[in-house]
Amino acid sequence: MTAPLLYALVGAMLCGIGLFGLLRLSHLLRKLLAFNIMGSGVFLVMVGLPQHQGGQDPVPQALVLTGIVVAIAATALAIVLIRRYYHLSGMTSLEGETTSREGGPE
Amino acid sequence: MTLWLMAGLLFTPLAWAVLTLLTDFARGRLVTWGGILVQVLVSLGLWLTVARDGGFYYGLGGWDAPLGIELRVDGLAVTFVLLTAVVASACGWHAGIYIDPDKPWHRYFWPLFWFLWSGLNAVWLGDDLFNLYVGLELISLSAVGLVALGGKASALRASLRYLLAALLGSLAYLLGVALMYGQFGTLSIAGIASWLTEHPVPAGSGLALALMIAGLALKTALFPLHQWLPPAHGIAKSPVSALLSALVVKASFYIAARLWLELGEPLGNLVSAQLVGLLGSAAVVWGSWLACRQLQLKQVVAYSSVAQIGYLFLLFPLTYSVSESVSLQAQQGITLQVISHALAKAAMFLAAGNLILSVGSSRVDALAGVSRFLPFSLFSFGLAGVSLMSLPPSGGFAAKWLLLQASLESGQWWWVLVLLVGGLLSAAYVFRIFRASFLESPESDQFYHPARSLEVIPMILALLALGLGLVSEQVLSVMALPFEVEGSP
Incomplete structure (x- = not known):
């Protein structure tokens, strides 16, 4: 197994873990963390895979930097929305009214 | 000349986004209306330039492809730039009057509006898979x-539901981009397409295309990935819903269509093309059916978007391994469908907003009696409905006529049934609204009269959607302009 392929496979695994978390977890912050794990997996594939000409390829590294900025912006927006949602409804998940009412502010 | 046009087109929205961040809502409105004027003039100028001289590649800031951002300015892109200018200025004008300036958080409307607009322009003109991703994210976040x-x-x-769906879609797309770059070593769509004509197709590269299209389909709300759309479009303010339904979902579809048209033939296969078409058909039938059963007015319009988006995905089967002429017909039909749906749906959401403002409730059965008080808005709603039902002479009719011909000529007659059933069901949900508004209700005669200009804007958009059928030849001829390949990567 070559190093680029190993990076790509680990990236794909991280993507799978993140996808599972994004779909199956109900707490919004956990969903957000799962999104970040999935994003890291994608970045790993992006940097790891295109190294086949021996040296390192600078283009994907520049892309990943931009990608990280986008991911941070998305995470920040999501945290603001989740926080506001929690303040208004006292809920930490998107499912019905019954779940997770653990000590929301009055 | 071109330099100024491109600079105006890409720079104005970003500059205006920053400018409006500094002001409150009322002053932001004045600033925005100035910006809208600039943007409309620039878009019109660019459209006229391309209609006269043909398309070209444009390296932003003089930097060429591998290092800089290269834009592909062709007939289709400038048509969508102009469409965006028309719909977004109508929504911006409407929003300036419709949205309550006294709530403090509404001042963020204008910056978000302008960031959305710049993202849309970036997507229409982008030629590079990664810049398209950045444009898409800018659109989703705003x-x-x-x-x-x-x-x-x-x-x-x-x-939040919308955000999570959009982020998942973007990551699937980005993973596809990563695999594409790992395989082909380039990010330009044209570059990948020309690589594929010279080399045999590597095994497994269909996976990257499938991932990208699946991610984009989630962002376009293709059945069965549509659950996030109706709540988001239904609950947003009416001008926002109009922007989202008319333009935002079209951006991700536009990328999927460009990918499919360039790379679908070598990388796709017949089963996946038919499967996407089948999901689109299911969206048409299921979305229209649910639209008939909604209790809230804006939910009806939102589910109608799910159905109308379904038609767009008929592009996939109708352009895969068919003759050139059939493929061209299908592409023209889909383009007309995008334009007419954008105009008609924006008109419908704005008119629905006026109706809701007038009766003070968003329920369909609260509309009783509104036909005597707000006939003008109701008429705009109906005219937009004519285009959605695809009756002649509307743009929707021209679009579906072309799709019908493409289906028959390629021997895929089953899509004709979808077009017929979809048309009938859309008639059902439009007439349901009319039936509710013509009922006389004894207890309610308290109606609020929205400002006259709020009623004029949806009417203009609805008339444009209706008139599109009459000028479809001219519109299509600009899109089919020959593309100057010199200086391409």
Whole structure:
């Protein structure tokens, strides 16, 4: 197994873990963390895979930097929305009214 | 000349986004209306330039492809730039009057509006898979922010659901981009297409295309991935819903269509093309059926968007391994469908907003009696409905006529049934609204009269959607302009 392929496979695994978390977890912050794990997996594939000409390829590294900025912006927006949602409804998940009412502010 | 046009087109929205961040809502409105004027003039100028001289590649800031951002300015792209200018200025004008300037958080409407616009322009003109991703994210994040401006817990819940779906879609797309770059070593769509004509197709590269298209389909709300759309579009303010339904979902579809048209033939296969077409058909039937059963007015319009988006995905089967002429017909039909749906749906959401403002409730059965008080808005709603039902001479009719011909000529007659059933069901949900509004109700004669200009804007858009059928030849001829390949990567 070559190093680029190993990076790509680990990236794909991280993507799978993140996808599972994004779909199956109900707490919004956990969903957000799962999104970040999935994003890291994608970045790993992006940097790891295109190294086949021996040296390192600078283009994907520049892309990943931009990608990280986008991911941070998305995470920040999501945290603001989740926080506001929690303040208004006292809920930490998107499912019905019954779940997770653990000590929301009055 | 071109330099100024491109600079104006890409720079104005970003500059205006920053400018409006510094002001409150009322002053932001004045600033925005100035910006809209600039943007419309620039878009029109660019459209005229391309209609006269043909398309070209444009390296931003003089930097060429591998290092800089290269833009592909062709007939189709400038048509969509102009469409965006028309719909977004109508929504911006409407929003300036419709949205309450006294709520403090509404001042963020204008920056988000302008970021959305710059993202849309970036997507129409982008030629590079990664810049398209950045454009898409800019669009999604500002669209989510616009939905959240509703401020209530339900609006936040809808916007969070929208955000999670959009982020998942973007990551699937980005993973596809990573695999494409790992395989082909280039990010330009044209570069990948020309690589594929010279080399045999590597095994497994269909996976990258499938991932990208699946991610984009999630962002376009293709059945069965549509659940996030109706709550988000239904709960947002009416001008926001109009922007989202008319333009935002079209951006991700536009990328999927460009990918499919360039790379579908070598990388796709017949089963996946038919499968996408089948999902689109299911969206048409299921979305229209649910639209007939909604109790809230804006939910009816939102489910109608799910159905109309379904038609767009007929592009996939109708352009895969068919003759050139059939493929061209299908592409023209889909383009007309995008334009006419954008105009008609924006008109419908704005008119629905006026009706809701007037009766003070968003329920369909609360509309009783509104036909005598607000006939003008109801008429705009109906005219937009004519285009959605695809009756002649509307743009929707021209679009579906072309799709019908493409289906028959390629021998895929089963899509004709979808077009017929979809048309009938859309008639059902439009007439349901009319039936509710012509009922006389004894107890309610308290109606609020919205400002006259609020009623004029949807009427203009609805008339444009209706008139599109009459000028479809001219519109299509600009899109089919020969593309100057010199200086391409």
